[in-house]
Amino acid sequence: MNPEELSYAKTHEWVAVAEQDGAKIATVGISAFAVEALTDLVYIDLPKVGQQVEAEQPFCEVESVKAVSDIYSPVAGRVIAVNDTLPDALETLGSDPYGSGWIAKIKISDEAGLANLLDYAAYQKQCAE
Amino acid sequence: MPYLYNTPEDQRAMLEAIGAGSIDELFDPIPAYLQLDRPLNLPPALSEMELDQQLRLLASRNRHAGELVCFLGGGCYDHFVPAVVDTIGSRSEFYTSYTPYQAEASQGNLQAVFEYQSLITRLTGMDISNASLYDGASAAAEAVLMATSSTRRFGKVVVPECLHPEYRSTIATYLENLETEVVTLETPTGVVDPDLLAAAVDEEVAAVVLQQPNFFGCVEDAYRVAEITAAAGSLLISVFDPLSLGILRRPGDYGANIAVAEGHTLGTPMSYGGPFLGIMACDKSLVRRMPGRIAGKTVDRRGNDCYVLTMQTREQHIRREKATSNVCTNQGLFALRATAYLAQLGPQGLRETANLCLQKSHYAAEQLCKLDRFSLAFPVPTFKEFVIRDAENQVAELLSSALDNGFLAGIPLGQWYPQLADCFLVAVTEKRTKAEIDSLVHSLANSETKVTAEV
Amino acid sequence: MKNTRDTQTIFELSRSGRRAARLPACDVPEHNVADLLPAASIAATPPALPELSEPAVIRHFVNLSTQNMSVDTHFYPLGSCTMKYNPKRNERAAAMPAFADLHPYQPAETLQGMLQMLYEMQEMLQEISGLEACSLQPAAGAHGELAALLVAAAYFRDLGESRTKVLVPDNAHGTNPASAAMGGFDAVTLKTTADGFVDLDDLETKLDEHVAVLMITNPSTLGLFEPNMQVIADRVHKVGGLIYLDGANMNAILGVARPGDFGADMQHYNPHKTFSGPHGGGGPGAGPICVTEKLAPYLPTPIVKTLGDQFVLDYDRPKTIGRVRAFFGNVGVLLRAYAYIRTHGPDGLRRVSENAVLNANYLLSRVKHILPVPQGHRCMHEFVASASDLRRDKKISAMDLAKRLLDFGYHAPTVYFPLTVPEAMMIEPTETESKETLDAFAETLFRITEEDADLLHDAPHTTAVSRPDEVRAARQPVLSYPE
Structure with a gap:
């Protein structure tokens, strides 16, 4: 995916929203900036398929050697898919953060969270600060 | 005289380098009203030799497993340490x-x-x-x-x-x-x-x-x-x-x-x-x-x-x-x-140690149960310890009399299990010899049963 | 001399059929194991332990030991760990058969010396803390924290009060919030000021009738005495809460100030630190706790008390929280602490703290020109220097300094803790080091800061191992030797 077309949370998650069978599906990952800042990742604790998530609440964890970071769900809804290949290929988060490094797909139940997201330019500005 | 790691001259030089007039001054961050205004009320300092004497005095009031024969278990055992x-x-x-x-x-x-x-x-x-x-x-x-x-x-x-x-x-x-x-x-x-x-x-x-x-x-x-x-x-x-x-x-x-x-x-x-x-x-x-x-x-x-x-x-x-x-x-x-x-014992050493515990405890249980007053509380296979029921319900007296004969004979179970007040737990490790087991049985066989009521 | 075999594991050294241990022949009539135990419970073969000769076992472990730094071999200024010298008289005491060979369920009449020692320990720890009751049961500092928080929970339950929060300053040891969570409380983080003290405004906003306990480390992890201690204690007490003192830094205040006098209702000790351990490569420790009179009924059971001229274990404590472990406690560690306290006495213990504080301030005065100490020009028993200027000017990090110190025969200080100080180096010399050692350490530190940054990035250079790949260790964990 083209990072310039994605939306971003202040907490560094990216979101791509697509329509599927009349429902809105958010694909979520973490930005290249975040992966860089987290340094060498060693573990990801993926959410469970079927899990209900709330906007701006932690739903996944990534770990480096000496730190644990929460990943926040940008939207409210239900997890319908997770990227099972990630735990054994964490380098993908860095090599292709906006493509094969996606983390989860969420069927959106409440679009309110989307309004708080930043566009690419605004997110870049936040990272530069 | 307390232990000194730095001489008074060292201390003076250090205070000078710090720019402090005294050690007490270093404690100024602790408000005076929170400081202890008296020495701690503790016994005066002992030299190493006096400590040794004090510990020997305390030690003399303990009777340890090397001097008594230990048949106590319950999660802590007298096993051999190479x-x-x-x-x-x-x-x-x-x-x-x-x-x-x-x-x-x-x-x-x-x-x-x-x-x-x-x-x-x-x-x-x-x-x-x-x-x-x-x-x-x-x-x-x-x-x-x-x-x-x-x-x-x-x-x-x-x-x-x-x-x-x-x-x-x-x-x-x-x-x-x-x-x-x-x-x-x-x-x-x-x-x-x-x-x-x-x-x-x-x-x-x-x-x-x-x-x-x-x-x-x-x-x-x-x-x-x-x-x-x-x-x-x-x-x-x-x-x-x-x-x-x-x-x-x-x-x-x-x-x-x-x-x-x-x-x-x-x-x-x-x-x-x-x-x-x-x-x-x-x-x-x-x-x-x-x-x-x-x-x-x-x-x-x-x-x-x-x-x-x-x-x-x-x-x-x-x-x-x-x-x-x-x-x-x-x-x-x-x-x-x-x-x-475990490195010292190796697989065979571990197996033999376990087998000695099993055989000796089994022998001890067998010998004890030959006495009329004793039986196994639970007729189930055991490994290195077992529960003996005393038909005469005199566990405290039994154990106390065994102690007089030099045995830590067992753990009374009534303290945790009221229904087992007539029972005690006996453990036999690889360290116990046949002679020690036989003496324990002998001692318990000859334990005087006290008459419960002195009407 | 280098021994190239010394890093092979015991599994690589194993040869089938080799034996070290010889056991006595079975002297009772022997039965088939299958006659004594159910078939399904019997293993066909014993576990696959390695097979070695006794000299191989000894050589292996003795060679391994030489790959450690230790207090007996090196200066070990590891902040917050109080790596003082461990007097050998303590070891001799603990090894006496009359203490080491006692079974926990022996009758009290056969344990009078042991129980007397433990009773005196209770009394002495109470006096040193200025608190009225003591439990020797917890096995480590964090275990003491948990036990004390459960005591607090039982106390409030008894009062019929529902208190769910434990306040923990952000620069506290991780054990504090972890103990709070484990004890069933919500750990609420309190902000600290730039000086590392409790932010009184933040305290005000978070303090209410739901607060059970405020946990405080005083002197703090920055080696500073909390100037608002009395105010904090008064405010917490005013809403009915309790103050827990993390006793990690008691080495600074023995005989100088007592937690009970400055507002604490509960505290733990780390006897393996304050009362000379030893640390044992990461344990055992012990974590005795002292509490005020009103909390005494809830302490773990049993406690040693006197009955006439006898010492007995008191189990008749209906309000107790119960137990946090089996048996009495880590008495082997407590016995060493007893030997330490008895050979220091009241004056000696005060001298311990005086000299710990003197040594720390002296080293601070020597180090601050090389590494700034952001919080204060004076300290208690330890101080936290910062390598952030060095990092900015020369690209030398706290980690580089720590690793390079190993090349010069010094154990590294604690680095990157507390997180509130950038490039933190937490240095605790303890009282048992001489001025010469402190001078040499400061000079070495200075010399290292003058070295080439690239040399430092690859340090240590002289140790058998240098900069392990921790990412690989965590990504592809190898946690045992393959069978």
């Missing part, structure tokens, strides 16, 4: 070092921990061992917390009565301010009854805690218990006796998910119950829920094999209130002693 273990355990490079956070300065400790973990996985048949916890009871409580958090079942944990009463009490205390309820399973036959267990486990039960051999020394049908537990989707926590695994099937063999033990029996003396060694091993699926330190193998920048503490994100110093446990310290010195002990 000299090799003391030699290795008293290397001050091991015992005066800190937790091996600085890997380059701690390869000795780290490799020893890695070897300890490797030995424990082989001993137990489990996938993963941590670097140890405080003791068997707290390890059992940690295992329960691990089970509730990994199963997300916070409702209940099932604990049979034949689990060590102090382990039950520890688990209850750990859970007292949490929502999880401890369900105690009665074990009138001395072992877990499969039907009672099956009735007690349901989808709210996070774990069943099985001691093998149990507190009464009885060998449980661990496979059956594991089957019932797994059928309910609960985890099986096995509390095992490390030395029994020279003969008995391992927790991993019968499907335990978490295995914990009191490991002092691997080379650490009884020391009045501590410090001891909490062993914990688990399935690999549970490793992220495991409390405590874990050492792992890796390579250094030159490509050489080496060891580090790893998976530290589970621990309190990183994850704080979300950590798997608050535990920080492990029992490094005793993990080292256990490593040396």
Whole structure:
């Protein structure tokens, strides 16, 4: 995916929203900036398929050697898919953060969270600060 | 005269460099009204020689297992400690070092921990061992917390009565301010009854805690218990006796998910119950829920094999209130002693030690039960300890009279089990000789039975 | 001399059929194991332990030991760990058979010396803390924290009060919030000021009738005495809460100030630190706790008391929280602490703290020109220097300094803790080091800061191992030798 077309949370998650069978599906990952800042990742604790998530609440964890970071769900809804290949290929988060490094797909139940997201330019500005 | 590391001249020079007029001035940050305005009310300082005399005086008021013949068990046993273990355990490079956070300065400790973990996985048949916890009871409580958090079942944990009463009490205390309820399973036959267990486990039960051999020394049908537990989707926590695994099937063999033990029996003396060694091993699926330190193998920048503490994100110093446990310290010195002990014993030594415990305890039970007043409270196979019922219900008098003859003959069970007030627990380790066992039997046979009523 | 075999594991050294241990022949009539135990319970073969000769066992572990730094071999200024010298008289005491060979279920009449020692320990720890009751049961500092928080929970339950929160300053040890969570409380983080003290405004906003306990480390992890201690204690007490003192830093205040006098209701000790351990490569420790009179009924059971001229274990304590472990406690560690306290006495203990504080301030005065100490020009028993200027100017990090110190025969200080100080180096010399050692350490530190940064990035150079790949260790964990 083209990072310039994605939306971003202040907490560094990216979101791509697509329509599927009349429902809105958010694909979520973490930005290249975040992966860089987290340094060498060693573990990801993926959410469970079927899990209900709330906007701006932690739903996944990534770990480096000496730190644990929460990943926040940008939207409210239900997890319908997770990227099972990630735990054994964490380098993908860095090599292709906006493509094969996606983390989860969420069927959106409440679009309110989307309004708080930043566009690419605004997110870049936040990272530069 | 207190110990002096710096001379008064040194101290003056140091104060001058600091720019302080006196040592007292260095305490100025503590408001005067909070400072103690008198000396501590403690006994005056002793020299090393006087300390020695004081300790000898205290020691003379103890009667230890070397001077009495010890048949006490109940989670703490008079096993043999080979000299090799003391030699290795008293290397001050091991015992005066800190937790091996600085890997380059701690390869000795780290490799020893890695070897300890490797030995424990082989001993137990489990996938993963941590670097140890405080003791068997707290390890059992940690295992329960691990089970509730990994199963997300916070409702209940099932604990049979034949689990060590102090382990039950520890688990209850750990859970007292949490929502999880401890369900105690009665074990009138001395072992877990499969039907009672099956009735007690349901989808709210996070774990069943099985001691093998149990507190009464009885060998449980661990496979059956594991089957019932797994059928309910609960985890099986096995509390095992490390030395029994020279003969008995391992927790991993019968499907335990978490295995914990009191490991002092691997080379650490009884020391009045501590410090001891909490062993914990688990399935690999549970490793992220495991409390405590874990050492792992890796390579250094030159490509050489080496060891580090790893998976530290589970621990309190990183994850704080979300950590798997608050535990920080492990029992490094005793993990080292256990490593040396098992290396010294080897597979055959372990098997022979276990066999001596089994044969001698069986012989002791047999001899005691030849006396009319004694019988086994639970007619079930036992490993190294067993429960004797006194038909005359004079346990306190019996044990006291045996003590007069130089025997620590057994542990009265009435203190924990009112229904077993006429019973005592006898343990026989590899150290007990036939002559000692025969003398114990003789002593108990000739114990004067006091007339209960002096009307 | 280098021994190339010394890093092989015991599994690589194993040879089938080799034996070290010889056991006595069975002197009772022997039965087939299958006649004594159910078939399903019997293992066909014993576990796959390694097979070694006794000299191989000894050589292996003795060689391993030489790959450690230790207090007996090196200066070990590891902040917050109080790596003082461990007097050998303590070891001799603990090894006496009349203490080491006691079974916990022996009758009290056969344990009078042991029980007397433990009773005196209770009394002495109470006096040193200025608190009225003591439990020797917890096995380590964090275990003491948990036990004390459960005591607090039982106390409030008894009062019929529902208190769910434990306040913990952000620079506290991780054990504090972890203990709070484990004890069933919500750990609420309190902000600290730039000086590392409790932010009184933040305290005000978080303090209410739901607060059970405020946990405080005083002197703090920055080696500073909390100037608002009295105010904090008064405010917490005013809403009915309790103050827990993390006793990690008691080495600074023995005989100088007592937690009970400055507002604490509960505290733990780390006898393996304050009362000379030893640390054992990461344990055993002990974590005795002292509490005020009103909390005494809830302490773990049993406690040693006197009955006439006898010492007995008191189990008749209906309000107790129960137990946090089996048996009495880590008495082997407590016995060493007893030997330490008895050979120091009241004056000696005060001298311990005086000299710990003197040594720390002296080293601070020598180091601050090389590494700034952001919080204060004076300290208690330890101080936290910062390598952030060095990092900015020369690209030398706290980690580089720590690793390079190993090359010069010094154990590294604690680095990157507390997180509130950038490039933190937490230095605690303890009282048992001489001025010469402190001078040499300061000079070495200075010399290192003058070295080439690239040399430092690759340090240590002289140790058998240098900069382990921790990412690999965590990504592909190898936690045991393959079977």
